[in-house]
Amino acid sequence: MARKTDGMQGREGLEDLFAAMREERVPPSDALMARVLADALAHQPRPALPVAAEVGAGVAVRPGLWRRLAGLFGGAGALAGMGTAAVAGLFIGFVQPEGLSLLGDAVLGTPLETVELIPDVDMLFAGN
Amino acid sequence: MPRDMQAEDPATAPDEALLARYAAGDPAAARALTLRLVPRAMGYAARMLGDGAEAEDVVQEAMLRLWRAAPGWRAGEAQVSTWLYRVVTNLCTDRLRQRKRRPAAALDEAPEVADGAQGAEAGLIEADRMAALQAALDALPDRQRQAVILRHIEGFTNPEIAEVMDIGIEAVESLTARAKRALTAILAGRREELGYGEED
Numbered sequence: 001m002a003r004k005t006d007g008m009q010g011r012e013g014l015e016d017l018f019a020a021m022r023e024e025r026v027p028p029s030d031a032l033m034a035r036v037l038a039d040a041l042a043h044q045p046r047p048a049l050p051v052a053a054e055v056g057a058g059v060a061v062r063p064g065l066w067r068r069l070a071g072l073f074g075g076a077g078a079l080a081g082m083g084t085a086a087v088a089g090l091f092i093g094f095v096q097p098e099g100l101s102l103l104g105d106a107v108l109g110t111p112l113e114t115v116e117l118i119p120d121v122d123m124l125f126a127g128n
Numbered sequence: 129m130p131r132d133m134q135a136e137d138p139a140t141a142p143d144e145a146l147l148a149r150y151a152a153g154d155p156a157a158a159r160a161l162t163l164r165l166v167p168r169a170m171g172y173a174a175r176m177l178g179d180g181a182e183a184e185d186v187v188q189e190a191m192l193r194l195w196r197a198a199p200g201w202r203a204g205e206a207q208v209s210t211w212l213y214r215v216v217t218n219l220c221t222d223r224l225r226q227r228k229r230r231p232a233a234a235l236d237e238a239p240e241v242a243d244g245a246q247g248a249e250a251g252l253i254e255a256d257r258m259a260a261l262q263a264a265l266d267a268l269p270d271r272q273r274q275a276v277i278l279r280h281i282e283g284f285t286n287p288e289i290a291e292v293m294d295i296g297i298e299a300v301e302s303l304t305a306r307a308k309r310a311l312t313a314i315l316a317g318r319r320e321e322l323g324y325g326e327e328d
Contacts (some may be wrong), residue, residue: 014312017261018280024258026174029167032184036166036191040158043195047153118155 139143143208144201153196158195165209166191167215168282176220177267188221190215206291213282213292217274224270265313268307275303276311 138146138160147162149157157159173183194208195217265273274293278284279300284292289300 014308014315016282017257017315020254021175021258021261021281022283025167025171025256026180026183028170028183028187032170033162035188037159037162039188039192040162040195041155043192044155044158045151045153045199077212087296 144203144206147194147198147208148203150195151201161194161208162191165194165212168209169212172213172277172282173216173220175262175265175281176217176273177223178262179210182223186216186219187217210288210291213278213284214294217292221270221274260315260318261311264311268310272303272307272310275300277309279304 138149138156141149141157141160143161143164146157146161150161166187169187170183173186173190174180177183177186190212194212197211265277268276271293275289277284278289278292286297286300286304289304290297293300295303
């Protein structure tokens with residue numbers, strides 16, 4: 001009985017000691033804080049730089065496909081005009097409108113059936 | 129807008145948000161995390177090791193590991209404070225293993241709390257009581273000491289301790305119970321000196 005009473009007192013006293021130790025913190029020294037902060041800054045990743053800054057620093061940025069094509073044909077306007085002409089030619093060749101044939105006959109004076117873009121080989125030997 | 133401003137305030141931002149900002153290159157986050165975490169880690173390490181200089185080395189190493197882990201930190205995986213306490217625990221365990229374990233000697237090395245002729249009736253100053261408790265903590269097995277310090281000094285819950293120590297909650301309860309029994313027994317012989325054993 002007496003031992004149990006002692007034990008209870010011991011536990012209660014222990015809780016008091018814990019409470020006192022919670023109050024009595026062990027503070028870090030200023031030197032430790034400085035060392036930890038120095039480590040933090042030394043190992044901190046560098047923030048990402050904006051693209052403009054990278055160009056200024058000499059890092060080449062490769063232009064896109066459309067920008068390179070436009071540059072090749074003299075600008076975006078010229079590239080758009082060529083595209084339009086190509087689409088129109090494809091349309092005319094595919095549809096073959098009647099009015100266009102009559103216009104060709106009037107201009108050439110004879111019906112145009114075929115056009116030989118490469119002369120026949122026989123013409124090369126005709127002079128012999 | 130005020131909400132955003134509040135979220136950006138380092139003093140009130142959560143640990144994880146500050147760590148993300150640190151990884152993004154914000155120096156204010158580094159300072160805020162240092163001010164917030166180092167005192168807590170220092171208090172724990174000092175109680176674990178009973179040696180302030182060693183505790184400072186441990187804390188610096190633990191914080192260095194945190195800085196290095198920051199760029200790869202995965203949100204929601206672990207609490208920053210729990211992760212740090214686990215690292216401090218492991219570093220302290222390594223140091224304690226390197227020491228020669230002399231529990232009885234450690235208790236004897238505690239400052240004499242009172243001279244028999246002069247101080248028994250006058251009571252003890254608080255520093256003497258803390259020194260005696262620290263010596264008793266030093267005499268505990270490592271795992272018991274970790275559990276009881278985390279529970280009763282650092283104020284962690286049992287689930288948090290289980291996460292820090294990587295054990296089950298029942299094991300935590302067992303460790304803390306055994307630690308308190310052992311501390312009571314160790315301190316029993318010094319009850320009068322510590323000022324809590326006198327019966328009214």
